[in-house]
Amino acid sequence: MKHTLQLESISKWLPTASKPIIISGPCSAETEEQTIATAKQLAATGKVHALRAGIWKPRTRPGQYEGAGEEGLKWLIAAKKETGLPVTTEVANAAHVEACLKAGVDILWVGARTTVNPFSVQEVADSLKGVDIPVMVKNPINPDLELWIGALERLNKAGLTKLAAIHRGFSSFEKGPFRNAPMWDMAIELKTRIPELDIICDPSHISGNRELISFISQKALDLDMAGLMIESHINPDAAWSDAKQQVTPANLGKIIDGLVVRTVSSDNKTFKDTLSILREQIDQLDDEIMSKMAARMKISEKIGQYKKENGVTILQVARWEEIIQTRITLGKAMGLNADFTSDLLKLIHQESIQIQTKVMNKVEERV
């Protein structure tokens, strides 16, 4: 589906920010002192472009710290006055939006648990009609790209053009090394479909663990994301929410210093020439892969016809097992990753079955 969003890039609405844009601050604004002290230390690093803090916290189970509420907005604005940093917080309904606009919050974000619900997103969008404020939209907790895009569209339809997406990873029942599975292909697909949309990565929520923040951040920058939203706290271990994933402002500075910022292209002539030679080689190989693939499918079609005439089933589990095992071994010997070979073969098998299904169901024309 084609998506036409009217967008203004972050460089227009955070003019002081150079790539990567860094948004940082505590998971939750806990007290006025903690909010202002964190903001001051962040500003002192000279590396942060906006201050974040959660005021209303959607928690999985009741009984956890659910945020300071409207009172916290005052602390955020006080921190802005002290540091000059624009401030941003999460909104989930019209009342939150109204309170933020009244207080003078600069940027809003819609959280993952809100993006999943079109009613809530619509409520936020409606309450922002006629207001010119940047809004960042976190991915929904479930890996549904259409829902993510749909939320951006709802806001865009309400007249908001200063939009960005935040990639914070996806919830899953199976627990992997990350708190939220990054599913990078989802962010890549979003960027491919809407190239003019800036994406900010939230390595704190993806990792759930401060040790992995550098790794995730670097990966995000190498996928050409516009910036990072990283949680920080003056005393992370004592944080009232998400303690394990927060870093001190000083450590945030170190993480940022350690990142390699690469550009999408280079003006270096040797680089350009070499890249174009290598790309030609890839074009050539892709041509060969495609024609081999087409030839393979033709044979599959013939097998389908032959099976049809002999009343034999399409699926041949033993043969397929044999193909998987031999090709994985072969691929490994050639330096190919076993998962890659297996995924590729699965796709080929699906298509092959599809082709044979068509053959089987084709009604022969009578002459």
Ligand SMILES: O=C(O)C(=O)C[C@]1(C(=O)O)C=C[C@@H](O)C=C1
């Ligand atoms: O060997 C066959 O019987 C085929 O139909 C070919 C093929 C394949 O594409 O390799 C397709 C379906 C079967 O499950 C197994 C293998």
